[in-house]
Amino acid sequence: ESRVTVFAAASLRGVLQEIAAQGEIDAVFSFGGSGTLARQVSAGAPADAVILANNDWILWLEQQGLITAKDVQPVVRNSLVVIAAAGTPPLTNAQVLPRLLADQRLAMGQRDAVPAGKYARQWLETEGLWETLTGNLAETDNVRTALALVARGQAPFGVVYATDALAEPAVDIVWEVPQTSHDPVLYPGAALTLAGKHFLALLNTPNARTIFATHGFLAVPE
Amino acid sequence: MNPDATAWEALRLSLWVSVWATALAIPLALWVSWLLARRSFRGKALLNALVHLPLVLPPVVTGYLLLIVFGRTAPVGRFLEVLGLTLAFNWTGAVLAALIMGFPLMVRAMRLAIEAVDPKLEEAAATLGAPRWSVFGRVTLPLIAPGILAGTVMGFAKAMGEFGATITFVANIPGQTQTLPSAIWTALQIPGGESQAAVMVVMACIVALGAVALSEMLARRVAARIARS
Amino acid sequence: MNPDATAWEALRLSLWVSVWATALAIPLALWVSWLLARRSFRGKALLNALVHLPLVLPPVVTGYLLLIVFGRTAPVGRFLEVLGLTLAFNWTGAVLAALIMGFPLMVRAMRLAIEAVDPKLEEAAATLGAPRWSVFGRVTLPLIAPGILAGTVMGFAKAMGEFGATITFVANIPGQTQTLPSAIWTALQIPGGESQAAVMVVMACIVALGAVALSEMLARRVAARIARS
Amino acid sequence: MTLEVQITHRAGDFSLDTRFIADEGITALFGRSGAGKTTVINAVAGLLQPDAGRIAVHGEVMFDSKNAVFVPPAKRRLGYVFQDARLFPHLSVRENLQFGARYSPADAKGPDQDSVCTLLGLTPLLDRAPATLSGGEKQRVALGRALLSKPRMLLMDEPLASLDGARKQEILPYLERLRDGPLRLPILYVSHAVDEVARLADTLVLLEAGRVQKAGPLMDVMADPAAVPLLGVREAGAVIEATVMAHADDGLTRLKFSGGDLHLPGVQAEVGAKVRLRVLAQDVLVSRDRPVGLSALNILPVTVQAVHLGNGPGAAVVLQAGKDQLLSRITTRAVKELELEPGQPCFAVIKATSVAPISIGR
Amino acid sequence: MTLEVQITHRAGDFSLDTRFIADEGITALFGRSGAGKTTVINAVAGLLQPDAGRIAVHGEVMFDSKNAVFVPPAKRRLGYVFQDARLFPHLSVRENLQFGARYSPADAKGPDQDSVCTLLGLTPLLDRAPATLSGGEKQRVALGRALLSKPRMLLMDEPLASLDGARKQEILPYLERLRDGPLRLPILYVSHAVDEVARLADTLVLLEAGRVQKAGPLMDVMADPAAVPLLGVREAGAVIEATVMAHADDGLTRLKFSGGDLHLPGVQAEVGAKVRLRVLAQDVLVSRDRPVGLSALNILPVTVQAVHLGNGPGAAVVLQAGKDQLLSRITTRAVKELELEPGQPCFAVIKATSVAPISIGR
Numbered sequence A: 001e002s003r004v005t006v007f008a009a010a011s012l013r014g015v016l017q018e019i020a021a022q023g024e025i026d027a028v029f030s031f032g033g034s035g036t037l038a039r040q041v042s043a044g045a046p047a048d049a050v051i052l053a054n055n056d057w058i059l060w061l062e063q064q065g066l067i068t069a070k071d072v073q074p075v076v077r078n079s080l081v082v083i084a085a086a087g088t089p090p091l092t093n094a095q096v097l098p099r100l101l102a103d104q105r106l107a108m109g110q111r112d113a114v115p116a117g118k119y120a121r122q123w124l125e126t127e128g129l130w131e132t133l134t135g136n137l138a139e140t141d142n143v144r145t146a147l148a149l150v151a152r153g154q155a156p157f158g159v160v161y162a163t164d165a166l167a168e169p170a171v172d173i174v175w176e177v178p179q180t181s182h183d184p185v186l187y188p189g190a191a192l193t194l195a196g197k198h199f200l201a202l203l204n205t206p207n208a209r210t211i212f213a214t215h216g217f218l219a220v221p222e
Numbered sequence B, C: 001m002n003p004d005a006t007a008w009e010a011l012r013l014s015l016w017v018s019v020w021a022t023a024l025a026i027p028l029a030l031w032v033s034w035l036l037a038r039r040s041f042r043g044k045a046l047l048n049a050l051v052h053l054p055l056v057l058p059p060v061v062t063g064y065l066l067l068i069v070f071g072r073t074a075p076v077g078r079f080l081e082v083l084g085l086t087l088a089f090n091w092t093g094a095v096l097a098a099l100i101m102g103f104p105l106m107v108r109a110m111r112l113a114i115e116a117v118d119p120k121l122e123e124a125a126a127t128l129g130a131p132r133w134s135v136f137g138r139v140t141l142p143l144i145a146p147g148i149l150a151g152t153v154m155g156f157a158k159a160m161g162e163f164g165a166t167i168t169f170v171a172n173i174p175g176q177t178q179t180l181p182s183a184i185w186t187a188l189q190i191p192g193g194e195s196q197a198a199v200m201v202v203m204a205c206i207v208a209l210g211a212v213a214l215s216e217m218l219a220r221r222v223a224a225r226i227a228r229s
Numbered sequence D, E: 001m002t003l004e005v006q007i008t009h010r011a012g013d014f015s016l017d018t019r020f021i022a023d024e025g026i027t028a029l030f031g032r033s034g035a036g037k038t039t040v041i042n043a044v045a046g047l048l049q050p051d052a053g054r055i056a057v058h059g060e061v062m063f064d065s066k067n068a069v070f071v072p073p074a075k076r077r078l079g080y081v082f083q084d085a086r087l088f089p090h091l092s093v094r095e096n097l098q099f100g101a102r103y104s105p106a107d108a109k110g111p112d113q114d115s116v117c118t119l120l121g122l123t124p125l126l127d128r129a130p131a132t133l134s135g136g137e138k139q140r141v142a143l144g145r146a147l148l149s150k151p152r153m154l155l156m157d158e159p160l161a162s163l164d165g166a167r168k169q170e171i172l173p174y175l176e177r178l179r180d181g182p183l184r185l186p187i188l189y190v191s192h193a194v195d196e197v198a199r200l201a202d203t204l205v206l207l208e209a210g211r212v213q214k215a216g217p218l219m220d221v222m223a224d225p226a227a228v229p230l231l232g233v234r235e236a237g238a239v240i241e242a243t244v245m246a247h248a249d250d251g252l253t254r255l256k257f258s259g260g261d262l263h264l265p266g267v268q269a270e271v272g273a274k275v276r277l278r279v280l281a282q283d284v285l286v287s288r289d290r291p292v293g294l295s296a297l298n299i300l301p302v303t304v305q306a307v308h309l310g311n312g313p314g315a316a317v318v319l320q321a322g323k324d325q326l327l328s329r330i331t332t333r334a335v336k337e338l339e340l341e342p343g344q345p346c347f348a349v350i351k352a353t354s355v356a357p358i359s360i361g362r
């Protein structure tokens, strides 16, 4: 049979479905958090491929002996932005954040558990703001929750992926986090079967790249 | 704002899973409730605690534990697979997750009901010659019908709403393991998915309201029959 | 495999939040149970359905709904803030989430117990001159003590285990809103975090077992007092 | 007018249409099982709202369907002793007894706990749980509980059915004292036992299939031969009033009534007190001549008033004794042999021990 | 040896130490409230496991603490009519009645539903819910339910306490027929009512504070003046056996016993049948001379056997009438006036209507 089953990070949902539809690929997706997906694969999930938001879990899968390094390929890239309620003027630089926050909170993914949180922390450390802001963080279980907190006015600022920020009309991007201030936001994919390998290859076609781009994703550096 | 195919599919699966989970749980929950309410035995405290456990643990943990025990690579899971029962990444696993998560709710309701039955009526049945099973079936059971109903509607509602353990144990495969809660969560994972999620939330509410209303109607009928003497 | 500071902190917070949630929910749940069990009024079906809702909805959705209703920019949230009650990113918000998630469990248990009270005893109290409140306080309440206990232990257990609504509504701030389930979840998201999670799972189990054992002990004492006449 | 009841009510096939008025004292509701006694008493207590009608206690309207008046049970202050005891299972006997105390107005009068416990033999039971009581013990606690709520009226639904004779003998005089003492506590009393009713009641309401067959002062209703089938043949008899004249050393008391003197054992009342005597028809013999050498101490000259021959072997003879009437139940054969007919003077023979304490009232 | 009971049991302050043996027929357990009657009957039914002792029914051991035998209630096949009716609230009256039918062995004999319903007046109640029944109706259904389970023995805990006299009159002969008919159903019967006991019982067990005070054949126990305080003064009397000789046209029946002839109304038994009569002490007058012109039809020559003077105004006189003894309760004043002493011949006067149907047994 030609159906391919892909376990993928939840933030890729819209884009992967669009690529599958356009490419007339018979693919089913099971979306979830990266840690969950990795464990499911290790428990024998009927997946042909996994695409995670987090390289740590790919390494874990390798350690488990479920995949080898050659099965892994980067699929797409994302970037980090600072968001605020729609209509907020852009920041002049990152250093103003503590003052603007005052006693309010900066929403972001959990620093250890959520990849976006890990990148945000790296950025804040690069900026020298981490120590200052640790008391003012609202860490969430995923980027979408952080986005919701800002959209609902619960927190004045949040650090999320550019792709999420673009699609939410209630928030504006007020600062683009420099790519160099943190590890690259890479979504690594791993094929578990031949069908999975084919699917991952498809994601590298120009057509797929275009769709990724329209959703705000960046191309993987060659 | 019409529900799309995914939503209908998720609803269908959720109903299917919930009905199975509830139906399977009822006899088991009844038995455990009866044990807890009427018998004393070694390990009773442990059983009681075990029943409550899914309530206390974050659902994700329950899901992981299920994965560890019933996963395809785990011995139990492999054994069941040999018997033809695949749980992990299958709707049957969703049934198991929903059953386990709803179990404490069902047991509590049924146990309370059993404890409220006047043992004097059971004694009277015994003097009329009824063996223990008949006493249970003809006296205790009808008298605890309101409790069974209450437990069933709670178990069903919980099964309909179960998310964390389910998505962890059986993943989120549309048409196979994507229940309504999983679908709602998935919809919320991409920006702009709120309206799609809202439609499914409304669906869930309608089912819940229906189940609750149905159970109330049945409960009234049962109560009218059991009007105290 | 000793619990680290984070674990202890999360345990402390979870206990604090759960105790508050349970304590606040008891009177409210009692009132609602009594309304549902003994009164008939317009909108009763709606109230009943509303009570069940947190059971049916994925916890994340409940969390979102809480944000919408009690968020800082929402009228209710703003009003409460004026009164000095900050819910956002505060343990108080975690209490609210836990309370709402445990509420259906508490109401069901209490309602079942109220329905099992023989109205003839309440009538007898009325003929002795007791006004309605006294009848409730001196006859109904002591007679439903087992149900209140059962509801309380369920509500407490659920409060200890609540994760989705809490993390969505008040995030996961160590020492302030990072409850035991949030901490366990966090640990599980990090490769190799299992052992840390396991320690906290054991902690949660111990608390749950303790609560269940305590409630059983109390229940036995209560039951001995209410031995049927 | 202590109690006015005028109600109609339907429940299933059963329909109640009851109207009676009770003056002070004890009103007995008498009727077969299923006649509607509990239904009436529930309506008075406010536990049942009749379809239509009016109920007033001491002139105060408790229920009036025309004016949409319905006073809730808690406000009626009627102490109800239920047919099933309905003790609070979670409270000790002592707590059950004290349950109602706090709701009675500060100036309400009623017996105190000690006297109630002593009389009802509850003192050794005070710390017990209701579940451990015997049937009769429960009923006694229920009676005590109602009394201690200091009610304006007592409603009793077969309160003594599960009590043994000796215990009844202790409780009945107590109820009389409640009625006659400073409290003048009116009582609505449901019973199957004619002897209890005859002893206690001032007003008797005979209920049959939901309808009042006969109601009025006890003596009128009891002396009516038409009431005999309802009361039961064995229980028919006259109730007369007498005055205590003297207590003799051998324990016999001389009483005077309009028909002459009576010598009876076990009369507790003081000299000068008026008491009520129930003389069962079957305990009265009729003699043409004054008998001699007979152990019966009470031989009264009387005149035959009427002879009711039934279809069976028994006959009821109404005897005029002064202004009072006695009823005698003898065989039709004896009626013939003695040639009894209205106007015939003769003697009524009453054994001193037949008129037992239980039939000696106020 | 239908029933052997020999048990000791403690519950709180109460301690039971009871031992009795009952032959065929009806065994009455008589005692004051709280004496332990329900406790004993529960032990026989198997609802209570005594601390120690032995219980056997028809020679079959139900409980034996020494050999650790305890037959569960469901296996004992004893029909229990509870003091509180304990109807199943979720079943209709019909379903309650039929509850036990399926558990009796195929060859078990017992009355059929129709006859039970007719006798107990349950037919119009069959489709009703127990909650809508009156107190007496519930008790009747409970009795019917126990009967229809086709038990080997019937245990009845004050089953008639909440029934009116007329209904009792219907049920008592039925119980007698169960005992005497082809079923020969033994009955263990708890009651406060001496008249019921005297009519029904073959064996009488007097219980006081958990201990058997007296047990044995009814007549022996009843005639014993020592039992008077336990039975109650009003209820003391002799039980004699008589043979039906003839029924006269006026409804009176002539009966013969060892002391002479008696003329009584309302005897249903056939000529030649033996019946049991209960003659209350208070219904027996004593006369030195044979009275004439007296409405009492039964005047028997007797001899004073013994005179028991109490401390009160009453005295018990034992009269020898043939081989039987009668008991008479008269005043001490009459004893003096009539100069009654042992050996004195005199006449016993018994009103025909005093020995009412309820006291005429088998």
Ligand SMILES: Nc1ncnc2c1ncn2[C@@H]1O[C@H](COP(=O)(O)OP(=O)(O)OP(=O)(O)O)[C@@H](O)[C@H]1O
Pocket (backbone or CB within 6 Å): D011, D012, D013, D014, D031, D032, D033, D034, D035, D036, D037, D038, D039, D040, D083, E128, E132, E133, E134, E135, E136, E137, E162
């Ligand atoms: N819901 C009902 N449907 C039909 N009949 C009813 C209903 N409720 C009560 N009854 C009937 O009403 C009658 C009166 O009942 P009630 O309890 O007043 O009798 P009672 O005089 O107190 O009798 P008892 O002496 O046996 O207690 C009974 O025959 C009972 O069966």
Ligand SMILES: Nc1ncnc2c1ncn2[C@@H]1O[C@H](COP(=O)(O)OP(=O)(O)OP(=O)(O)O)[C@@H](O)[C@H]1O
Pocket (backbone or CB within 6 Å): D128, D132, D133, D134, D135, D136, D137, D162, E011, E012, E013, E014, E031, E032, E033, E034, E035, E036, E037, E038, E039, E040, E083
């Ligand atoms: N758990 C207990 N603790 C103390 N006393 C008890 C307990 N259980 C029963 N009793 C006592 O045992 C005695 C016997 O009870 P039982 O029910 O056998 O009496 P009974 O003869 O049936 O009386 P009644 O005629 O009033 O029904 C009562 O005095 C009761 O109070």
Ligand code: MOO
Pocket (backbone or CB within 6 Å): A009, A010, A011, A012, A032, A033, A034, A035, A053, A114, A115, A116, A141, A142, A143
């Ligand atoms: O898609 Mo993620 O794992 O929530 O960052």
Ligand SMILES: [Mg+2]
Pocket (backbone or CB within 6 Å): D037, D038, D039, D083, D157, E134, E135, E136
């Ligand atoms: Mg009644």
Ligand SMILES: [Mg+2]
Pocket (backbone or CB within 6 Å): D134, D135, D136, E037, E038, E039, E083, E157
């Ligand atoms: Mg008893």
